[in-house]
Amino acid sequence: MPQAEKLTPDARKAALADLNGWSDSQDTRDAIAKTFEFKNFVEAFGFMTQAALKAEKMDHHPEWSNVYGKVDVVLTTHSADGVTELDIKLAQFMDKIQERVKS
């Protein structure tokens, strides 16, 4: 599947520039990461619920952790051992719903 091919460095740079607040992961793996901040746990969990449903539809899943209103997300494609268009699509969706869950 072409979507699951590792992005070239240029394509990845361009995609990161179009996203809102994502950066190369500090991890040893090839990944992108973002910390989402919400005002409380309910908003954070609402965000995670919507993202989880989308991830399941895409069959592409985030690595994440949550503490109260904070959600740390890491996106990478295991099968490609790096960042692919699938990660960018899921990141775009998360950016879009980020505002939607705020009350």
Ligand SMILES: C[C@H](O)[C@H](O)[C@H]1CNC2=NC(N)=NC(=O)C2=N1
């Ligand atoms: C069998 C199943 O389709 C695969 O394991 C999928 C599931 N979710 C996945 N999620 C992510 N982030 N990367 C993958 O390579 C991946 N593969």
